[in-house]
Amino acid sequence: MTIATVTILIGILSGCLGEEKQKLIQTGSSTVLPLAIKWADRFDQADISVSGGGSSHGINALLNGDADLGDASRLLKGSDYEKVGCDPTLVKSDGTTSVACNGILPVKWIVAYDMLVVVINPENTWATKLNYTQLYEIFTDDNPAVNWNDVTGLENAPEIPIEIYAPDEASGTYDYFYEEIIPNWGKENQKAKPRLEMENSIYNPSADDNVILNAISDRKYAIGYFGFAYYKENSESLTPVWIAEKDTNYKEPALDNVADYPMARPLHIYTNGIPESGNIINDYLKYILSEEGQDYVPDVGYVKLSLVDENIITGQLKKL
Amino acid sequence: MIKKGFKYAQRSINGETFGKKKPNITNEEHPFHLKFNFREKSIVLLLFIAASIAIFFSAAIIYTLLEGAVPFFSKISIIDFLTGMTWIPTESVKAFGVLPLLLDTFIIAGGALLIGAPLGVAAAIYLSEFASPKIRSFIKPIIELLAGVPSIVFGFFALIIISPFFVNTFGANYFNGISAIIVISVMIIPLVISISDDSMKAVPNHLRESSLAVGATKWETATKIVMPAASSGIMASILLGLARGIGETMVVLMVAGGRPGFNIFDQMLTMSGYIGKTATGDIPPGLSINAAFAVGIVLFIIAYAINSLGARIVLQIKTSSSVKVKNHKKKMFTFRIVSKISILILGFLKEIVNIFKKVIRKIKKAKPLTLKRRYQKQKIGIALIAGSILFSIIFLILLLYYIFSTGINGLSWTFLTSYPAPEPERAGIFPVILGSIYLMLITIIISTPIGIGAAIYLNEFAKDNKFTRFLRQIIQNLAGVPSIVFGLLGYFFFAHFLGFGMSLLSAGLVLSIMILPIIVVATEEALKAVPDGFREAAKGVGSTRWQTVRFHVLPNAKPGILTGLILSLSRGIGETAPILFIVSYFGKSAPSGILDGFMSLPSQIYYWSQHANAKFQTLAASTIIVLLFILLAMNTVAIIIRQRAQAKRDW
Numbered sequence: 001m002t003i004a005t006v007t008i009l010i011g012i013l014s015g016c017l018g019e020e021k022q023k024l025i026q027t028g029s030s031t032v033l034p035l036a037i038k039w040a041d042r043f044d045q046a047d048i049s050v051s052g053g054g055s056s057h058g059i060n061a062l063l064n065g066d067a068d069l070g071d072a073s074r075l076l077k078g079s080d081y082e083k084v085g086c087d088p089t090l091v092k093s094d095g096t097t098s099v100a101c102n103g104i105l106p107v108k109w110i111v112a113y114d115m116l117v118v119v120i121n122p123e124n125t126w127a128t129k130l131n132y133t134q135l136y137e138i139f140t141d142d143n144p145a146v147n148w149n150d151v152t153g154l155e156n157a158p159e160i161p162i163e164i165y166a167p168d169e170a171s172g173t174y175d176y177f178y179e180e181i182i183p184n185w186g187k188e189n190q191k192a193k194p195r196l197e198m199e200n201s202i203y204n205p206s207a208d209d210n211v212i213l214n215a216i217s218d219r220k221y222a223i224g225y226f227g228f229a230y231y232k233e234n235s236e237s238l239t240p241v242w243i244a245e246k247d248t249n250y251k252e253p254a255l256d257n258v259a260d261y262p263m264a265r266p267l268h269i270y271t272n273g274i275p276e277s278g279n280i281i282n283d284y285l286k287y288i289l290s291e292e293g294q295d296y297v298p299d300v301g302y303v304k305l306s307l308v309d310e311n312i313i314t315g316q317l318k319k320l
Numbered sequence: 321m322i323k324k325g326f327k328y329a330q331r332s333i334n335g336e337t338f339g340k341k342k343p344n345i346t347n348e349e350h351p352f353h354l355k356f357n358f359r360e361k362s363i364v365l366l367l368f369i370a371a372s373i374a375i376f377f378s379a380a381i382i383y384t385l386l387e388g389a390v391p392f393f394s395k396i397s398i399i400d401f402l403t404g405m406t407w408i409p410t411e412s413v414k415a416f417g418v419l420p421l422l423l424d425t426f427i428i429a430g431g432a433l434l435i436g437a438p439l440g441v442a443a444a445i446y447l448s449e450f451a452s453p454k455i456r457s458f459i460k461p462i463i464e465l466l467a468g469v470p471s472i473v474f475g476f477f478a479l480i481i482i483s484p485f486f487v488n489t490f491g492a493n494y495f496n497g498i499s500a501i502i503v504i505s506v507m508i509i510p511l512v513i514s515i516s517d518d519s520m521k522a523v524p525n526h527l528r529e530s531s532l533a534v535g536a537t538k539w540e541t542a543t544k545i546v547m548p549a550a551s552s553g554i555m556a557s558i559l560l561g562l563a564r565g566i567g568e569t570m571v572v573l574m575v576a577g578g579r580p581g582f583n584i585f586d587q588m589l590t591m592s593g594y595i596g597k598t599a600t601g602d603i604p605p606g607l608s609i610n611a612a613f614a615v616g617i618v619l620f621i622i623a624y625a626i627n628s629l630g631a632r633i634v635l636q637i638k639t640s641s642s643v644k645v646k647n648h649k650k651k652m653f654t655f656r657i658v659s660k661i662s663i664l665i666l667g668f669l670k671e672i673v674n675i676f677k678k679v680i681r682k683i684k685k686a687k688p689l690t691l692k693r694r695y696q697k698q699k700i701g702i703a704l705i706a707g708s709i710l711f712s713i714i715f716l717i718l719l720l721y722y723i724f725s726t727g728i729n730g731l732s733w734t735f736l737t738s739y740p741a742p743e744p745e746r747a748g749i750f751p752v753i754l755g756s757i758y759l760m761l762i763t764i765i766i767s768t769p770i771g772i773g774a775a776i777y778l779n780e781f782a783k784d785n786k787f788t789r790f791l792r793q794i795i796q797n798l799a800g801v802p803s804i805v806f807g808l809l810g811y812f813f814f815a816h817f818l819g820f821g822m823s824l825l826s827a828g829l830v831l832s833i834m835i836l837p838i839i840v841v842a843t844e845e846a847l848k849a850v851p852d853g854f855r856e857a858a859k860g861v862g863s864t865r866w867q868t869v870r871f872h873v874l875p876n877a878k879p880g881i882l883t884g885l886i887l888s889l890s891r892g893i894g895e896t897a898p899i900l901f902i903v904s905y906f907g908k909s910a911p912s913g914i915l916d917g918f919m920s921l922p923s924q925i926y927y928w929s930q931h932a933n934a935k936f937q938t939l940a941a942s943t944i945i946v947l948l949f950i951l952l953a954m955n956t957v958a959i960i961i962r963q964r965a966q967a968k969r970d971w
Contacts, residue, residue: 021909025822025917034932037906038742049907049917051822052927053600066815066822079411083606165494168578169410197413199406204495204587205578208600208930215494218487233932300742 022280024048028058028071029172030209031114031227032267034300036071042296043287046280055172060084062270063104068281070270073114073172073227076106095268106270110312111288113303115228116177116263117253118241119213123220126157131244132262135181138162138223139203142192148221158221161202164195165215166224168205176265177225213238228253229301258303267302274319282320289313289320360866364781370773371782374795377833381801384813385620388613392416395607401614407580407589409608416611418591418618420580425590425619427582428500428572429565436505436565437558440512442708444557447513448520449542450702459709466716467510468951470894472922473944475574476929477719478503480937483575490585495577497588503571506715508561515560515634519553520546539698548666552633555662559630567623567802569596569897570926591619592804592897599807599900616805627800628793633659723948727941735942740906740919744935749943754910755824755918756950760893762828762914763835764885770832771839771888772881778840779847780869799837803897806830811901822902825914830898835888842884846877879965886958890951896922921947 023046026036030052040048048069053061055072062070063084075095078088086101095108118135120127126148130138134153137145148157167173178194179185196203206212209230216222217237231240231253242250245262258264269288275281287293294304294313305312393401396416404417443463447456483499486492492499523546531541547554569592577587578597589597598612738748774795782788810830811822820826850873858868874881903923911918921943928940 023916025904027904033905034742037740040906041742041908047907047909049904049919051904051906051917064816079606193412197408197410199408200581201579204493206495210930210932211494213932218484218494230932234934 021045021047024068024280024284025051025061025066026069026071026269027051027053027061027067028069029055029073029267031055031073031171031173031229032058032071032111032269034229035112035267035297035302036069036269038296038300039284039288039293042292043284045283048284055175056080059106059270062106062272063101065102065104068271069284070106072268072270073265074175075268076108076270100273105273107272107274109269109271109285109288109316110266110305111269112267112294112297112305113258113264113308114267115253115255115258115261115303116173116180116225116265117228117231118223118225118243118263119216119231119238120223120241121216121218121220122237122239124223124239126154127151127223127241128239129242129244129248129250131247131250132181135243136192139164139166139177139195140182140192141195141198144195144198160221163219163222164203164224165212165219165222166196166203166205167209167212167226169194169196173226174205177263180263227301228255228303232301255298255303256307258307264303264308277320286317286320289317357864360864363866364777367773367777367781370770371777371791371795373770374774374791374798374836377836378794378798380813381620381805381809384809384817385613385617385805388610388808388812389617392607392610392614396611396614409594409611411606411608414607416607416614418615420582421589421591421594421615422618423582424497424576424580424588425566425592425622427584428497428504428576428588428590429562429568431497431501431584432504432508432565433558433562434505435501436508436561437512439505439708439711440509440557440561441516441554442705443509443712444513444516444520444554445542445547446702446705446709448517449538449546450706459713462713462716463510463513464955466506466712467514468890468894468955469716469719470896470922470947470951471507471568471570472894472896472925473719473723473948474503474507475570476925476940476944477722478571478575479929481718481722486585492585493577493587495575495587497576497581497584497586500568500571500576500588501584503575504565504568506712507568507571508564509712511564512557512561515557516550516554519550519557519634522553523549537694537698539701540694543701551662551666552636552659555659556630556633559626559633563623563627563630563800566590566619566626567592567804569593569802569804569807569900573597573600574926574929591615592802595619595804595808596897596900599804599811613808616808619802620805623802624797624800628797631796631799723941723944726938727943727945730938730942731945735939736946739908740924744933744939747936747939749921749924749946751907751910752919752921752924752943753946756893756921756947758824758911759827759831759899759918759920760889762824763831763892764889766828767832767836767839767888768885771836771885772843774836775840775843775847776869776874779844780873781865795837795840798833799841801834803834803895804900806834806898807900809833810898815902821915822904822917823915824911824918826902827899827918827920828914831892831895834895834898835892838888838891839884842888843877843881846880846884847873849880850876879961883958883962886954886961890954890958893920893954894922894947894951896926899923900926921950 026040026048027050033050033052036050040050055074058067058070058072059076059080060070060083061067063080076091076097077095078091081091081097081101082088084101087099090099090101091097097106099105118130134151136142137151145151145162147159147161148154149159151157166177174194182194183191194203195201196205204215209226212224212226213230213234216224217234231238240253242252243262244250251257251261253261253263269285271281271285275285289305294306297304396414401416401418403419404415405419406415406417407420408415447459451459478499482502483492483494483496486496486498487494527545527549528541531545532538536544572590572593573596576593577589579587580589581587594615595612598609735748736753737750738746739751740749741747774791778788778792782791807830810826814820814826814829815822820829854872854876855868858872859865863871899920900923903920904917905919905924905927907917907919925940925943925947928936928943931937
């Protein structure tokens with residue numbers, strides 16, 4: 001009786017093995033996640049299972065052989081190689097490498113652009129426009145502003161403490177944000193540290209953009225940042241801050257404004273080597289870069305590659 | 321029919337095994353000795369192996385933790401780690417002092433205990449001493465229901481209802497420790513109730529009767545006779561509750577925050593929370609990931625110590641008899657220490673109360689303690705402890721009401737039969753349900769033979785020697801391992817080291833190890849319930865030991881074993897933390913092989929509850945309804961099996 005049951009159970013499990021689409025595992029950046037789910041959902045030739053976990057996790061999983069596709073909202077770094085026991089100097093500063101690590105050669109594909117949005121509570125009327133200097137005062141440990149009126153150049157700012165709700169250090173968004181506002185980020189002479197790394201910090205980190213969003217829409221004196229997609233899903237509960245790199249040349253975060261907006265960045269998928277034609281990963285990448293694949297990008301709140309530069313698509317398609 | 325019955329009777333008379341061939345088990349040269357029986361020996365060997373696999377599993381856990389922590393301790397000194405007061409685990413700061421995490425763990429678990437323990441103990445007194453059988457049979461299932469709610473459901477409720485409440489009324493931070501404390505307190509109440517209740521039930525009735533006979537009220541008997549007599553059991557229930565609180569991951573992960581702190585209205589981070597964060601991607605790989613293993617070791621040791629102490633006391637109560645003192649001096653030693661400590665603590669508390677009473681008496685004029693006042697006291701007391709049950713019941717009702725009212729609209733045939741999708745309108749959970757079912761099947765296939773085999777070996781074949789006691793200890797210790805540590809085991813040992821990948825197989829193995837101790841305990845209890853007379857009678861007519869077990873003990877223990885299996889599986893299917901590292905969130909098909917990636921109901925709830933689009937939170941609630949329905953169905957089946965078996969039982 002028991003043996004029969006077990007046989008049946010095994011039968012059920014193996015019975016499903018029949019006709020099969022090829023399976024792919026994609027994991028990594030939570031910023032890329034909604035986009036990856038969209039493509040995986042629409043791409044019919046393969047069964048792609050998608051999970052999140054952060055850019056570092058995505059690259060790490062690819063280098064470990066756990067995943068076929070590693071999502072990252074930042075570039076491959078030497079430290080990623082170092083963590084799996086390879087020479088960190090093999091990775092070039094543009095996030096590419098020509099030397100494989102443990103038999104895996106990470107190749108970078110730019111699949112879309114993301115804009116980073118600094119957001120505040122709708123009741124916040126004093127910080128609707130900020131430049132990099134002011135962001136530096138708010139978000140770094142270099143003589144940080146405690147109250148809103150400590151930030152230079154803000155009019156009618158209240159004498160009430162600033163609260164930060166923003167991504168944590170595992171997220172590519174965090175890395176990108178600080179690369180923008182801290183001079184020499186990641187180098188020996190890095191000018192300041194993120195406020196998150198102070199003791200008793202008012203920086204509340206979360207990998208979960210939804211939590212950040214809820215926190216800021218609930219709290220009048222809070223400020224934070226995340227990818228445009230999350231803002232787009234909930235635009236009525238938050239106010240986006242206009243950003244200027246210098247002085248007062250403020251730009252609104254909007255899809256058609258991507259060429260001028262200072263905080264726009266590419267999103268990547270890393271694969272093991274350039275997939276040969278006929279390989280399902282090759283087809284998948286072609287699909288992502290195709291007109292149909294790119295048409296889904298704005299649905300999720302990101303920017304099509306063609307809006308930034310037409311050559312990005314053609315250059316990458318040439319390799320495939 | 322008649323012939324078959326006759327054959328069966330004959331077979332058992334001859335002590336024959338099943339099958340047509342009659343094995344020759346008699347030894348021709350020595351008529352009073354049995355021949356070497358290969359079949360029998362190999363079965364016992366298999367059972368022995370099943371029991372010993374637990375050693376391998378424990379070694380795997382320790383290997384995982386040490387292997388992960390070695391690179392960490394080669395860069396950070398162990399003293400800095402253990403005594404440091406700052407926890408900023410980034411590459412640039414490298415402040416890895418575990419004390420803040422440790423303190424937060426104890427603040428949250430201790431806070432939960434501060435609420436949960438008195439309520440639980442009070443409820444147990446009420447149930448054991450005052451409740452009528454009718455009320456008892458009404459409340460017990462509710463408590464069991466509460467105990468069966470998976471922690472992801474509590475986490476979801478905390479995130480959506482409790483935390484916003486503290487944010488809005490007390491101005492708490494968006495992440496706060498207090499919501500975690502409240503929710504975890506509700507989670508440990510059922511545990512405290514059931515163990516305290518058992519230990520108070522175990523107090524011999526003649527104590528109560530003599531107390532009542534000398535004129536004490538029922539209240540006085542309960543608080544001054546029964547409670548002190550059961551004090552070590554109550555202490556054990558509190559210890560196990562504390563261990564549960566310390567190991568809780570999902571609730572902390574969802575509501576408590578990302579940095580340790582000492583204000584319960586602000587963000588806090590426990591040890592299990594930090595390890596969980598490494599799974600959800602909040603922590604970059606490298607030193608800070610390795611730190612999770614170092615934290616895992618500390619967590620493992622603490623939870624293990626508390627749990628085994630508590631479990632040992634429970635064991636002492638169950639098998640308590642003064643005869644054993646000589647044989648188990650060591651065991652009794654720890655037991656005595658704990659009971660001494662608990663008596664000391666209780667005595668200390670009593671002293672404080674007495675001092676207060678004296679002060680109050682001095683202020684007021686001393687009134688003689690009349691019978692009327694004693695009965696008044698009894699009335700107030702019973703009302704209070706009965707009220708303490710209300711806390712859990714109201715909480716459960718609120719939780720179920722909220723989840724059903726939010727999730728019921730999303731439930732539809734399409735939702736149950738479609739695939740996850742980027743748009744909430746189109747998203748369904750078909751492969752997610754299948755993923756959970758497959759996961760369960762794999763868990764059954766792995767854990768059933770091992771768990772039942774181990775229990776049969778320990779209960780029927782093992783000699784009471786050092787190795788057997790060691791085996792028991794090891795299996796019991798597995799029960800004390802926090803669920804997130806199993807998560808580390810799954811990701812780094814099964815997925816990487818053994819190369820099973822982020823697959824159903826890895827997850828099934830992890831869940832199997834996790835529920836193994838529960839299966840062993842349940843099976844052993846079922847085996848013990850079979851009277852020894854059955855065994856002696858079977859042996860008396862010439863059965864071998866395995867024949868006795870196979871044809872006389874197991875058939876009678878079967879309902880009990882099945883019930884235990886189903887209940888432990890229902891525990892496994894609701895777990896999120898152990899598979900947090902390996903589960904996926906989107907897939908277009910159900911897994912088709914055991915090495916495929918998979919989705920599971922609790923993890924999908926976790927993912928959707930964190931989604932940017934609020935509509936996905938409704939879907940999370942709908943998914944919770946499906947999960948609760950499956951759990952309820954499993955529990956109902958278990959209850960039916962148990963009741964039918966009890967009705968059929970003729971001994």
